[in-house]
Amino acid sequence: MIPLQEFTKTPKVLILGNGLSAFETAWQLISLGYGVVLINPESRIIEETPFLSLGGWSVQDYLKDQRESLEKNPNFIQYTQTTLSAIEGFAGEFSAHLKSEQKDWTETVGAVVFAPELVSETQFADSHLKPNAQIITLEALTEIFSSLSQSIPFREEGVFVAFTPHSYIAFLSGLDAEGNVADMALTLSLALKIRKEYQSQVVIFCRQVKVAEEGMERLYQACRDEGVIFFKFDQAGPEIIRSNDLVTLQFVDAILEQPFELNPDLLVMDSVHSLPKEIRELALSAQIGMDESGFLQPANVHLLPQASMRTGIFIAGSGKGPMLPQTCIEEARAAALSIHHFFEGRSAEEMNREVVVDEGLCTICLTCVRYCPHQAIGWTHRIFIHPFACRRCGICAGECPMDAIQISGYSDHEVEKKLTALQERRQQVEFIQPRIVIFGCQRSAGVVWEEVQSSKFKVQMEVEFISMPCAGKMDPDYLLKALALGVSGVLVFACPEENCKSIHGNTYARERITEAKRYIEEAGLNPDRIRFEHLSSNMVWYLREVVEQFLGELKEKKAH
Amino acid sequence: MNSKNSKVLILGGGIAGITAALALSRLNISVNLIEKSSALGGMVRYFCCKATESCQQCGACLLNDSLQALAKEPIVGVHLKTEVTNIKMDAKEFLYYFSGPEGAGEGRAAALLLATGFNPFRAEDKPQYRYGTLPNVLTGLDLEKQLRETGSIRRPSNHILPKSIAFIQCVGSRDLHLNHTFCSQVCCGYALRMANLIKYRNPQTEITIFYMDIQTFGKDFSLFMEQTRKQIRFIRAIPGEIQNGENDQVLLTFQNDDGMPSQKKAFDLAVLSVGIMPGLDHLFLSNRLGLSLNPDGFLSTGQGRLIPPEGIFLAGTVQGPKSIARSVAQAYRATEEVIAYLKLRSVS
Numbered sequence: 076m077i078p079l080q081e082f083t084k085t086p087k088v089l090i091l092g093n094g095l096s097a098f099e100t101a102w103q104l105i106s107l108g109y110g111v112v113l114i115n116p117e118s119r120i121i122e123e124t125p126f127l128s129l130g131g132w133s134v135q136d137y138l139k140d141q142r143e144s145l146e147k148n149p150n151f152i153q154y155t156q157t158t159l160s161a162i163e164g165f166a167g168e169f170s171a172h173l174k175s176e177q178k179d180w181t182e183t184v185g186a187v188v189f190a191p192e193l194v195s196e197t198q199f200a201d202s203h204l205k206p207n208a209q210i211i212t213l214e215a216l217t218e219i220f221s222s223l224s225q226s227i228p229f230r231e232e233g234v235f236v237a238f239t240p241h242s243y244i245a246f247l248s249g250l251d252a253e254g255n256v257a258d259m260a261l262t263l264s265l266a267l268k269i270r271k272e273y274q275s276q277v278v279i280f281c282r283q284v285k286v287a288e289e290g291m292e293r294l295y296q297a298c299r300d301e302g303v304i305f306f307k308f309d310q311a312g313p314e315i316i317r318s319n320d321l322v323t324l325q326f327v328d329a330i331l332e333q334p335f336e337l338n339p340d341l342l343v344m345d346s347v348h349s350l351p352k353e354i355r356e357l358a359l360s361a362q363i364g365m366d367e368s369g370f371l372q373p374a375n376v377h378l379l380p381q382a383s384m385r386t387g388i389f390i391a392g393s394g395k396g397p398m399l400p401q402t403c404i405e406e407a408r409a410a411a412l413s414i415h416h417f418f419e420g421r422s423a424e425e426m427n428r429e430v431v432v433d434e435g436l437c438t439i440c441l442t443c444v445r446y447c448p449h450q451a452i453g454w455t456h457r458i459f460i461h462p463f464a465c466r467r468c469g470i471c472a473g474e475c476p477m478d479a480i481q482i483s484g485y486s487d488h489e490v491e492k493k494l495t496a497l498q499e500r501r502q503q504v505e506f507i508q509p510r511i512v513i514f515g516c517q518r519s520a521g522v523v524w525e526e527v528q529s530s531k532f533k534v535q536m537e538v539e540f541i542s543m544p545c546a547g548k549m550d551p552d553y554l555l556k557a558l559a560l561g562v563s564g565v566l567v568f569a570c571p572e573e574n575c576k577s578i579h580g581n582t583y584a585r586e587r588i589t590e591a592k593r594y595i596e597e598a599g600l601n602p603d604r605i606r607f608e609h610l611s612s613n614m615v616w617y618l619r620e621v622v623e624q625f626l627g628e629l630k631e632k633k634a635h
Numbered sequence: 636m637n638s639k640n641s642k643v644l645i646l647g648g649g650i651a652g653i654t655a656a657l658a659l660s661r662l663n664i665s666v667n668l669i670e671k672s673s674a675l676g677g678m679v680r681y682f683c684c685k686a687t688e689s690c691q692q693c694g695a696c697l698l699n700d701s702l703q704a705l706a707k708e709p710i711v712g713v714h715l716k717t718e719v720t721n722i723k724m725d726a727k728e729f730l731y732y733f734s735g736p737e738g739a740g741e742g743r744a745a746a747l748l749l750a751t752g753f754n755p756f757r758a759e760d761k762p763q764y765r766y767g768t769l770p771n772v773l774t775g776l777d778l779e780k781q782l783r784e785t786g787s788i789r790r791p792s793n794h795i796l797p798k799s800i801a802f803i804q805c806v807g808s809r810d811l812h813l814n815h816t817f818c819s820q821v822c823c824g825y826a827l828r829m830a831n832l833i834k835y836r837n838p839q840t841e842i843t844i845f846y847m848d849i850q851t852f853g854k855d856f857s858l859f860m861e862q863t864r865k866q867i868r869f870i871r872a873i874p875g876e877i878q879n880g881e882n883d884q885v886l887l888t889f890q891n892d893d894g895m896p897s898q899k900k901a902f903d904l905a906v907l908s909v910g911i912m913p914g915l916d917h918l919f920l921s922n923r924l925g926l927s928l929n930p931d932g933f934l935s936t937g938q939g940r941l942i943p944p945e946g947i948f949l950a951g952t953v954q955g956p957k958s959i960a961r962s963v964a965q966a967y968r969a970t971e972e973v974i975a976y977l978k979l980r981s982v983s
Contacts, residue, residue, distance in 0.1 A: 106975050253857045256850075287820040287850035289955045292809055293930065296816055307848070307871070366854040374854035376694045380964035396854070409967035412658060415974065419662055522699045572689035574696065611684040612699035616786045 082462055084167035084418055085185040086110060091159055091354070092190035093117055095138055095400055096392025099407035100188050101151060102141050107415050110150045112182055114157040114173060116353065134400045135221070158353055162187060162361045165453065165461040166387025166417065186414050189363070189371055189383070190391040190407065191354045195346035198250055209322050213246070213261055213345040220265065237341035240274040245324060245339035248281035250312050257397040258345045259285040263294045265343070270301045278304045278337065280313055280326070288399055315342070348397050362450055363388050364578070370396045377576040381410040384578055385450045386464040389413050417463075429467055429483045430460045436479035443471035443480060448578040468577035469548030473587070478550075485544050490553055493541050498560045510537040511625060512557045513566045514549055515610070517542040518576055520568035522612040527619065538622055546570065547580025551591035554605055558595070563629045566621065568610040581609065601632070639712060641665040643973060644729060644744035646719060646916075649677020650959055651951025652750035653701045654966035655973075660708045662974065667712040667742060669719060669733060675702060677752050679959060683782035685828040687835035692853045693828050694959035722747075722923050729946065745980065746946050746973045747924075749934065750966070751916045753952040756807030756819075756909040763876040764806065764907055771797075771885050772877060774806075774909045775825055788833055790904055792883040796837055797903035801887055802826045803874055804846040808910035808956075817931040819910025820956040824852035826908045827863055834866050843868040843902070845889060852958065877905055911956035931955060948972050 087110035090097050101111045145151045157175040164170045171182045197212050237244050246262050248254055259281075266277045279298075284305065286292045299305070306313075306326065313326035324337045349369060350358070358365055363383035364373035371394035372378055381389045391410035392403045437458050444452045451464035452471060460471070460480070472480040478487055497512065515521055524540045543549055546569030557565050567588050569581035585607055592602040608621050643659055645652045648670030656666045674680065682695035705711060717735030724730070729744045758766035758774045766772045770792040773781075781788055790797050804826060808819040823846070830842045844867055853859065872889040875897070880886035885905040890897045913932040921928055924947060929935040933955040936947065950969035951962040 103971060103975070107971075107978070253851060253860055283848040283850070285848065285851055286809070286818040287823070287852070287956075289817070289929070289931075292818045293816045296811070309871070367858055368855050370854070372854070374690075374692055376690070376692055376697055376960065377700075379694065379697070379960050380967050405964055405968045408971040409964045412967045412971035412974070415971070416658070416661055518700055518703070519696070522703055570690075571684070571686035573692075574686060574690035609686065611686055611690075611696045613682070613696055613783060614684045614786070616784060620786070 082167060084463065085183050086418060087112065087182075087184045088186045088188060088414060089114065089159070089169070089171050089182060089184040090188045090190055091116075091357075092188075092192065092392070092394075093119070094190075094192040094392070094403070095134060096192075096394075096403040096407050097188075097190040098138060098141050098145065099404050100190050100391050100410050101145055103408055103411035104414060105145065105148055105150055107411060109414070109418070111152070112171075112184065113151070113153045114159060115153065115155045116158050116351070118155045159357060162357075162388070165451070165464045166385070167461075167463040169387065185387070186417055187388045188391055188410055188414070189354065189358065189388065189394055190410070191351055191371075191394045193348040193393050193397060194351050195348050197346050198344055209320070209340065210342045210344065213248075213258060213265075213343055216265060216343050217261055220268070237339075238269065238273040238275055241276075242340040243276045243278065243337065244269060244341045244343065245337060246277070246279045246281075246343045246345075247312065247315075248279060248345050249283065249285075250344065252347060254281060254283055254285055254345070255348075255397040256285040256288050256291065257393075257399050260288070260291060260294070260399055262343075262345065263291070263298050266303045267294065267298050267301055270298070270303055275340075276304075277302075278306065278339070280306045280308060280324070282308060282312070288402075313337075348393075350394060354394065361385065361388065363390075368396070370394060373573075373578065375573055375575070375578065377574070381406065381413045384448055386466060387417060420463075430465055430472075431481050431483070432458050432460060433479045433481070434458075436477045438477060438479075440476065442474050442476060446470050446474045446583070448580070466577065468545035468580055469543065470545065470577055470580050470583060473548045473550055473583065478552075482544060482548070485542075485548060487550065487552070490541060490550075491556065494553070494556055494560055497539050497562070510539070510562050511564045511566055511622065511629070512562050513538060513540045513568060513622075514543055514546075514553060515540065515566075515568035516546045516570055516576075516580070517544055519570045519612040520610050520618065523610060523615050523618045526615055530615075537626075545575065545577045545580035546584035547575070547577050549584045549587060551587050551594075554588070554591050555595075558600065558604065564604045564606065564625055566625060567605070567607045568618070569607070571609045571611050574611060603628070603632075638740055639667050639714070639733075639742035641667040641712065641742070641744055642977065643667075643746045643748060644669070644731065644742065645748045645750055646920075647677070647750035647752055647951075647953070648672075648675040648713065648715070649750060649752045649951060649962075650679045650698050650701070651752070651953075651962045651966040651969075652677070652748070653698070653705055654963050655748055655750060655950050655970045656711045657701060657704055657708065658967060658970040659973065660710050663710065664974070664977070665710045665712075667714065667744065669714045669717045669735075671716070671718055673716050675705070675713065675715070678755070678776075681776060681783060682779045682825075682959075683786075683829075683832075685782075685825075685832045687831055691828045691831060691859075692960075693824065694963070697959060697963060724946075746948065746976055748948045748950055748969055748973060749920060749953050750950040750969075751914050751920065751953050753911045753914050753956070756912050758806060758907050758909050760813070761806055761907070764803070764874075764905070765877050765879075766907060769877060769879055769883075769885060769905075771883055771903065772905045772907065774907045775802075775822065775829070776909060778829055778906050779825070782829065782832065787836060788904070790883070797840065799841045799902045800830075800833065800843070800904045800906060801874075801885070801900075801902040802830060802842070802844045802906045802908055803887075804844065804908045805873060806907040806909045807912065809847060815910075815912075815931070817956065818850060820850065820961075821852075821958050822908035822910055823850040824958060826906070827859075827867070829906075830867050831863060841868070842866075843870055843900075845870050845872055845874055845887070847871070847873060853960075911952055914953060917953075929955065946976060948976075 090113045093115040160174045161172045313324040316323040363385045366374045371390045389410045391406045451461045469482045521542045569584045575581040588607040596602040642665045645668045656668050659666050679698040685691045685693045720732045722731040729747045732741045874887040874889040878886040880901040884901040948969040950966040
């Protein structure tokens with residue numbers, strides 16, 4: 076065993092980002108007593124979505140105040156034009172390799188927060204739609220407004236031509252993607268401002284009006300009251316034709332069923348948002364996980380709110396996808412709490428007792444290192460399971476070809492004892508019906524089983540439940556042992572796909588069980604005596620249905 | 636009279652209250668959690684798992700996980716069937732009086748976390764949909780309960796599987812006639828996920844969604860919509876009324892946007908996607924604690940959204956419509972604010 080004092084938690088947090096989420100996380104962590112190193116890939120601060128009229132507060136002012144007080148705080152260090160090239164080590168004592176133009180160096184930090192801002196690319200895919208004075212992005216228009224402290228002065232040039240009562244401004248929103256509430260908030264607040272202050276004719280084309288945030292429906296209604304015109308299109312959006320200095324939008328009005336043309340003086344288009352390339356690459360190399368759309372945090376509800384796949388690395392803000400400033404603040408505060416939990420969590424001593432590697436059996440084949448979803452296993456001249464990073468799912472124990480890893484409460488010895496106890500009980504009572512053993516994840520099937528047992532419709536006597544920390548702990552040996560002890564059938568319950576608390580435990584379990592069934596068939600036994608099912612913690616009816624059906628099948632087989 | 640003191644008092648034992656209680660107890664901060672009803676779990680305990688071939692990310696399973704964890708927490712005092720009868724500030728603390736199964740009592744707490752949740756929209760308040768009169772008109776919540784208990788949907792009139800189902804979105808939400816100028820944020824998510832689930836279990840069921848705008852929810856939303864559009868029909872129209880059709884079918888009248896005059900279409904079952912409305916305790920709490928209500932009638936800390944007033948924190952749908960995921964994030968946020976507040980208090 077490695078002496079526990081070798082594992083430490085450095086109470087310092089590295090934050091990646093340069094906007095509201097990053098600074099808010101920093102601010103909260105400082106107030107909770109942690110040191111913060113904030114690295115900003117750029118030299119400037121990204122101020123998100125200015126003058127949003129949703130909460131009656133100014134993001135810019137808030138961010139400015141926060142930055143000023145942070146910069147005075149001795150526990151806060153900021154490096155601009157600096158990037159993180161790699162993260163090594165484990166939760167509590169990561170080595171973060173930093174890089175600026177001048178130097179490369181390493182910081183030891185206890186935790187890392189990814190709080191990046193998104194990059195926006197224009198949708199001017201067709202070359203004839205290059206931005207100019209008549210076509211502009213939503214971001215560019217926002218910037219024009221936010222850089223002016225007062226109203227836009229009347230000028231007979233560029234985009235300013237459109238800010239007169241008889242000119243037309245058209246917004247195209249959600250043309251390529253589904254659209255999102257953050258862009259809609261910008262679109263609506265700009266539209267309302269333009270309508271109120273310059274009386275231009277404003278038309279918004281969109282697939283869906285995205286209003287699923289507080290205050291958004293009111294903003295939408297305010298736009299309508301102010302005379303902003305909305306055109307909703309279904310599949311194909313309006314056609315954009317450009318000739319000389321004229322932009323033409325051709326569309327069919329869905330209600331009047333008539334083709335229309337509009338020649339806006341200014342066309343405002345929203346952008347496609349994505350993670351900055353360096354953050355995406357870092358997320359891949361650090362194995363913290365992403366969703367299928369390329370945003371941070373895999374689509375798995377058990378990581379909510381701010382966890383990544385890797386213990387000690389957290390996600391806050393727009394890196395998850397476009398969001399409003401108030402949501403960024405919520406994210407940042409939730410992240411600060413998650414980090415506080417990590418630092419103030421249970422002691423190393425407690426944790427180390429729970430997972431044991433038998434060095435006599437271990438051949439350092441590194442199977443466990445490859446399979447651990449949380450990057451919790453390392454090796455020197457021996458394997459060690461990092462006490463802070465480990466989430467005790469037992470996938471390593473399930474995969475270990477030497478059975479060298481044991482989790483207390485779920486060790487091979489303890490599982491065997493439970494199986495033997497069933498055998499002994501069987502000798503005492505003569506059962507007429509076939510018996511089933513269920514192996515299930517304690518956090519889904521285990522919860523359902525408890526509910527079933529405490530309800531008045533108990534599952535029949537001949538069913539026994541053996542709990543696993545995660546289905547990924549399931550060892551095919553248990554199936555064989557159960558069958559050898561005379562059990563008629565074995566059921567294995569794992570969480571639904573993409574709902575595993577250990578990310579891949581359910582998939583590994585399925586693969587192992589499928590393989591075990593093949594062995595069993597080769598050995599001349601009926602593979603249908605083993606069944607694998609997905610079950611979540613609130614599907615009581617399904618457990619009952621599967622058990623009843625399985626019992627029925629087994630009985631029928633026995634009868635023949 | 637019994638007395639209960641703790642660092643934090645949480646009102647409401649739904650997903651937000653439970654999440655906050657767990658988050659505080661992990662940091663060894665004592666909590667009393669008071670819940671009016673006889674069980675923890677709030678509205679989420681009625682919600683079904685919506686997993687098809689894979690999880691649809693509704694988050695309903697998070698409750699069971701949290702309940703299991705909460706049962707093991709010794710420093711959370713859970714008080715069911717208990718109501719707070721009065722609450723006030725006294726010597727920089729909250730002094731509250733309650734009555735529960737063991738009689739009346741009082742307690743003190745340094746911080747107060749309100750997680751009293753929401754009320755589902757009463758479908759009877761849209762009489763044109765004849766909920767409660769026509770047997771085959773259900774609400775989204777009815778559907779959740781049925782799916783949770785039995786895993787399938789049957790027509791109340793004859794207990795057989797419906798061949799066609801219509802979901803009507805925005806029932807009670809985004810409704811200027813009712814003066815509800817807000818989106819309930821969760822109905823698109825639950826309706827589309829349940830539609831996919833029903834389709835997965837009974838592929839022959841035809842499902843139509845009547846809607847104004849589909850709101851973005853969850854991760855990978857574009858991919859989700861791409862899949863959903865392949866098997867669910869979308870009609871951009873909110874039906875004006877539901878009538879009784881032949882064989883207990885429901886007859887929907889709607890004005891499609893294809894330029895035709897109003898149409899009628901019959902379905903085996905209609906589901907009203909009812910939204911999130913302010914909870915029943917809002918007036919009591921705002922009166923006693925001097926909290927303001929936002930224009931939608933939900934509780935607000937009144938100081939903008941950044942600095943909560945001294946010692947009072949809000950989590951979950953008490954402050955407006957929220958999904959399960961957002962309620963959990965909110966509960967974390969509120970807990971973090973509680974900790975920062977307690978820390979500041981102990982210094983001063």
